[in-house]
Amino acid sequence: MAANTDILMGYFDSLLTTTAVVEDDPRKAIVSDLLASAATDSPASVYAPALSDTIDQGRRMITLHAPARMISRAGNRATALQLISVASGLQPGRLKRQVLTCCAGVLDV
Amino acid sequence: MKIWSISNQKGGVGKTTSVVSLGGLLADQGHRVLLVDLDPHGSLTSYFGQDPDGLERSLYHLFFEQRWRNVDYIRDTLKPTSLDNVSMLPATTSLATLERQVSGQDGMGLVLARTLAQLWDDYDYALLDTPPILGVLLVNALAACQQLVIPTQTEHLALKGLERMVHTLKMVMKSQKRELPYTIVPTLFDRRTSASLTSLKEMRRTYQESLWDEAIPVDTRLRDASHEGVFPHQLDAETRGVRAYRHLLAQLNSGDR
Numbered sequence: 398m399a400a401n402t403d404i405l406m407g408y409f410d411s412l413l414t415t416t417a418v419v420e421d422d423p424r425k426a427i428v429s430d431l432l433a434s435a436a437t438d439s440p441a442s443v444y445a446p447a448l449s450d451t452i453d454q455g456r457r458m459i460t461l462h463a464p465a466r467m468i469s470r471a472g473n474r475a476t477a478l479q480l481i482s483v484a485s486g487l488q489p490g491r492l493k494r495q496v497l498t499c500c501a502g503v504l505d506v
Numbered sequence: 507m508k509i510w511s512i513s514n515q516k517g518g519v520g521k522t523t524s525v526v527s528l529g530g531l532l533a534d535q536g537h538r539v540l541l542v543d544l545d546p547h548g549s550l551t552s553y554f555g556q557d558p559d560g561l562e563r564s565l566y567h568l569f570f571e572q573r574w575r576n577v578d579y580i581r582d583t584l585k586p587t588s589l590d591n592v593s594m595l596p597a598t599t600s601l602a603t604l605e606r607q608v609s610g611q612d613g614m615g616l617v618l619a620r621t622l623a624q625l626w627d628d629y630d631y632a633l634l635d636t637p638p639i640l641g642v643l644l645v646n647a648l649a650a651c652q653q654l655v656i657p658t659q660t661e662h663l664a665l666k667g668l669e670r671m672v673h674t675l676k677m678v679m680k681s682q683k684r685e686l687p688y689t690i691v692p693t694l695f696d697r698r699t700s701a702s703l704t705s706l707k708e709m710r711r712t713y714q715e716s717l718w719d720e721a722i723p724v725d726t727r728l729r730d731a732s733h734e735g736v737f738p739h740q741l742d743a744e745t746r747g748v749r750a751y752r753h754l755l756a757q758l759n760s761g762d763r
Binding site for chain 2: 409410
């Protein structure tokens with residue numbers, strides 16, 4: 398019974414799922430632009446000392462917590478967009494780059 | 507548009523009769539109704555005088571070349587019935603080959619939903635008459651509908667078909683990540699036979715929450731209507747079968763979510 402169910406679930410999933418990607422989705426263009434503008438680097442002289450000792454210490458002091466509840470896909474996207482806005486105000490550096498990379502992953506751009 | 511699928515993986519339980527009876531009564535209330543024939547046997551198509559072997563266009567053709575995107579093509583495929591405010595999307599026997607032809611193509615279970623989306627403002631109701639077999643056509647109906655009606659003949663073997671149908675429904679709901687309300691409708695009920703009484707009792711015991719609390723009786727006038735190619739209420743608005751379907755319709759509409 399369980400084996401049959403697995404076979405049927407695969408069948409239903411294939412029939413009810415579309416893998417087509419809309420290549421010129423305007424929403425993606427907006428997010429790409431947003432990421433690009435947030436990632437615009439300042440001159441190299443500003444970029445170099447970005448990962449300071451202070452930031453490095455701070456990273457080690459932060460306790461990581463598992464989220465108390467699952468966040469929906471829409472929630473993840475909203476959070477990522479908010480993070481991009483915050484990151485755009487950060488000095489260029491590793492922290493900013495990592496935040497933007499994570500956001501890009503969540504937004505799939 | 508409200509979309510109801512009339513489905514059971516067992517044949518001969520009264521699916522087409524239920525589609526025609528409910529559709530006719532909805533039309534009698536002034537609604538614009540679309541009947542969709544998903545069965546390669548084309549019982550519904552034949553009911554209204556069309557030949558499932560001879561039609562040049564049918565639901566089958568919408569699965570290819572993305573014709574479901576073309577609203578003019580879809581409208582040209584529709585056929586009239588014996589009532590002005592009821593149209594039919596017919597079946598052709600070529601639907602029997604669909605499983606093989608679309609095998610391996612993702613999203614083929616969503617073609618009907620997309621087709622009906624194109625006709626969203628043209629009709630108030632769409633009733634889907636599905637084949638008695640699990641395959642791409644039944645999956646299309648389950649994916650497109652907002653409510654499922656499961657006619658079940660009041661006899662022992664039909665209970666196994668009902669069990670399979672409910673199991674299939676649960677898997678499709680899991681795949682689609684949504685809940686689909688369903689109503690089990692006892693059909694072909696004959697109070698004079700112990701088989702009918704026993705199986706109805708068994709249905710009530712097993713499917714208490716989803717079971718309609720009445721039953722569609724055996725009624726030869728329903729068969730007469732199919733012979734005439736008219737909706738049952740056009741032939742006899744007060745025959746007991748039509749009266750039972752009228753009660754069922756009130757129940758389905760009151761249960762709309």
